[in-house]
Each structure stands twice: as C-alpha cells, then as structure tokens.
Amino acid sequence: MKTLNSTLLIMLLFLSFSCDDILEEDITNDNLQTKYPIEGTVVDGNTVQFSWQNLDGADDYRIQIIKSHQVFEMDSLVSTNSLTVTLDSGTYQWRVRGENFAYETAYSFPINFSTQASTNLTDQDVILVSPSDNLYTKNINTIFTWNKLTSVTSYNFELIKKLSGEQTVFQEAEITSNSLTINDTLFDEDAEYIWKVKGLNETSETQYSQRTIFLDRVAPNQPSLTSPADQETTTTTVTFNWTNGTDSGNVKSGITNTIEIASDSNFNSIIHSASTPNNSAQHDFASTGTYYWRIKAIDVATNESDYSIVRSLVAE
Missing domain, CATH: 2.60.40.10 (Immunoglobulins)
Structure with a gap:
C-alpha cells in the first residue's frame, strides 16, 4: 500500500507541472542575434525593416523601438524574424528577445540608429491616421487624415467600394494638405470600402497606403x-x-x-x-x-x- 501511495504522489507531482512547461524548450540563456539595422545605421526615408536570426525554441519575438528621451515607439510581439515599420525622422534604439509559452531570452543589446528625410519616395510609406483600419461602423466619418511626409509635394486619394467586385467611387489628386473631407453620399450602401493615399514629388512617388472600412447599418436579428x-x-x-x-x-x-x-x-x-x-x-x-x-x-x-x-x- 505504501508503494502504491508513493507512486500516486509522484504522479500527482508530475501532473502539477504545466504540460507547456514540460514541452517548451528552455531558451533563458540563449542569445538572439540581430541583423538590421546595425549600430549607427542612418536610414534614408521613413521605412525601416528590422530583422534578426531565427532562434530554435522561440515561438515569438518581442521587439521594442525606443525614441529619444526613452519614449516607446513600439512594443510588439511578432511570430516572424523581421518587421517593417514606418518611423518619423529622428534617432532611435531597438532591441528584441525570443519567447515561448514558458521561457524568454534576455533582450539583445540596444542598437542605436536614425532615420532622415529623403527626396526619393520610392521606398517610403504614407502613414494613415484615421479612420482606423478594419473599422466596423454604422456612422461614416468622412474626414480622412494621414501624417505629412517630408519631401512630398502632393497626395493622391482613392475610395474603392468592394461588393461583388471592386468599384472606384472617388478619386482626387494634387492634395496639398494631410486631410480630405468627402461627401457621405459616396457611401451609398453597406459594403467594404478601401481608402488609399500615396505621396508624390517631382521625381518619385510612394506606393499607396490603404485601410478598410466596413459600413454596416443592418441590425442583428432578434435572438x-x-x-x-x-x-x-x-x-x-x-x-x-x-x-x-x-x-x-x-x-x-x-x-x-x-x-x-x-x-x-x-x-x-x-x-x-x-x-x-x-x-x-x-x-x-x-x-x-x-x-x-x-x-x-x-x-x-x-x-x-x-x-x-x-x-x-x-x-x-
């Protein structure tokens, strides 16, 4: 009987540990190697692609981007070993660590880099502000805004209705401000609407940045x-x-x-x-x-x- 009780006690102690703790690899003492940007990198434009080496045993990676004066620009968990981010001109630090369900590495050593304005818009992005992406709403806000991009002289705007195909319902070019108000009659039926903005100057242009709005004015069924x-x-x-x-x-x-x-x-x-x-x-x-x-x-x-x-x- 004592042998049986001892066996049951061992089994209970074993089961008291989380299955995830048992199965996950301990990465606590592993070092995560960063790839880009390296110390002192100066990025022309506002688009930065961060990358680091894959780490065996890590399911996700937490990347932090810190602006001058220790202001957090980003603190995000991603599942890949790269991330593209749009940043205003300025000086920054970044670091990254590996994580799984039970363990995490130490952060990589902080790396200093900076971004600066460039007249070449080809690899830059317009940062959209409002409305937010993938917004479900019954009341359309017809004021669209985005951040000003250095070296842009004008912007192009498009509104596309997506319902049994795509239809461009509005276009405007040579917008010199970073906002646009459009007529609410353009949203003539419930549908998915895509709004797009790109920046241009005399020699180059960005790709379109886009967000989606879902207009839904139909009430749910009575339960x-x-x-x-x-x-x-x-x-x-x-x-x-x-x-x-x-x-x-x-x-x-x-x-x-x-x-x-x-x-x-x-x-x-x-x-x-x-x-x-x-x-x-x-x-x-x-x-x-x-x-x-x-x-x-x-x-x-x-x-x-x-x-x-x-x-x-x-x-x-």
Missing part, C-alpha cells in the same frame, strides 16, 4: 430563445441557450449577445447582466424562486437587435 423552456423548473445552476439567425446584410459584423436576468417580468430589478460572443451562458442563482431572462444582440458596428421574448424559470 430566439432555445432553453430552458418558458416556466421550466430547474436547479439553481442554469445553462441558457439561444440562436441569432442568419445575418441578411451585405457586411457580416461579429455579434456580442447580452443576457439579462431579472426578478421581475419588467426587468426593473436586474440581478445579472453579462455579454458573450457565444450562444450559451451559465448562471448560478443565489436563491430559489421565479426569474425572468432575455437576450439582446449587438454587432461590432454597434447596431442593436430588439430584445428577445421574455421567458421565466423557477429555480429550486
């Missing part, structure tokens, strides 16, 4: 309650289920469901409210009694459905 059935008697631990139906709009925004549980049918006394991207939720009732529940769906563009019908249950 349909599945279980528990109306007036069903249950235990005090209840799993609620419902469906949302098929989105009929041109743009399929993600949906978050809000469940509300109340002690009265008018929902004046809500005892629990929670949001979930799923179609199921569980709740433990503190006391027995009759309760009421309903669901509302809200999509990423902030369109809201009607509340579902109200059902009651008796928790015993």
Whole structure:
C-alpha cells in the first residue's frame, strides 16, 4: 500500500507541472542575434525593416523601438524574424528577445540608429491616421487624415467600394494638405470600402497606403430563445441557450449577445447582466424562486437587435 501511495504522489507531482512547461524548450540563456539595422545605421526615408536570426525554441519575438528621451515607439510581439515599420525622422534604439509559452531570452543589446528625410519616395510609406483600419461602423466619418511626409509635394486619394467586385467611387489628386473631407453620399450602401493615399514629388512617388472600412447599418436579428423552456423548473445552476439567425446584410459584423436576468417580468430589478460572443451562458442563482431572462444582440458596428421574448424559470 505504501508503494502504491508513493507512486500516486509522484504522479500527482508530475501532473502539477504545466504540460507547456514540460514541452517548451528552455531558451533563458540563449542569445538572439540581430541583423538590421546595425549600430549607427542612418536610414534614408521613413521605412525601416528590422530583422534578426531565427532562434530554435522561440515561438515569438518581442521587439521594442525606443525614441529619444526613452519614449516607446513600439512594443510588439511578432511570430516572424523581421518587421517593417514606418518611423518619423529622428534617432532611435531597438532591441528584441525570443519567447515561448514558458521561457524568454534576455533582450539583445540596444542598437542605436536614425532615420532622415529623403527626396526619393520610392521606398517610403504614407502613414494613415484615421479612420482606423478594419473599422466596423454604422456612422461614416468622412474626414480622412494621414501624417505629412517630408519631401512630398502632393497626395493622391482613392475610395474603392468592394461588393461583388471592386468599384472606384472617388478619386482626387494634387492634395496639398494631410486631410480630405468627402461627401457621405459616396457611401451609398453597406459594403467594404478601401481608402488609399500615396505621396508624390517631382521625381518619385510612394506606393499607396490603404485601410478598410466596413459600413454596416443592418441590425442583428432578434435572438430566439432555445432553453430552458418558458416556466421550466430547474436547479439553481442554469445553462441558457439561444440562436441569432442568419445575418441578411451585405457586411457580416461579429455579434456580442447580452443576457439579462431579472426578478421581475419588467426587468426593473436586474440581478445579472453579462455579454458573450457565444450562444450559451451559465448562471448560478443565489436563491430559489421565479426569474425572468432575455437576450439582446449587438454587432461590432454597434447596431442593436430588439430584445428577445421574455421567458421565466423557477429555480429550486
């Protein structure tokens, strides 16, 4: 019996360690070698490609870019051994480390480099500011902005509607400011819209920089309650289920469901409210009694459905 107990104890101690800790390679003492930029590099233009050697055992890499006066320009986790970043003219430091689920290396030694304005725009990028990329919205902001790029004399702007193909709905050239206001009637239906800006001077031009807007003005379907059935008697631990139906709009925004549980049918006394991207939720009732529940769906563009019908249950 003592031998059996000892074996069980060893097994329990072994299982107490995370499987990931056991399987992940310990990279704590490994050194990560950087490739570019090297110490003292001066980059012409605003586009910098950072690169470093792959490290066996590292799943991801954390890169930090620090501007003068120790201001963090970037602190990002990436899965590849390179990253292209657009930076304003100035002096910077960068460093990188390897990471996996259980371990991480030390950061590489900080490397100083700088960027400077160049009249050659070929390898530079226009940095777009607003609206943000992959924005889902029901209210279009028709003011588009981007950062000024040194050595650019004018900008070209394009707006493309993507719905069963691509259609250019607006173009404007020789823009001398770093913003543009367009007519909201150009957004004539729910669709994916791509806005693009490039910079030009007398001798060269950038590639287009682009972002996407998803215009979605269709409210989600009214949720349909599945279980528990109306007036069903249950235990005090209840799993609620419902469906949302098929989105009929041109743009399929993600949906978050809000469940509300109340002690009265008018929902004046809500005892629990929670949001979930799923179609199921569980709740433990503190006391027995009759309760009421309903669901509302809200999509990423902030369109809201009607509340579902109200059902009651008796928790015993």
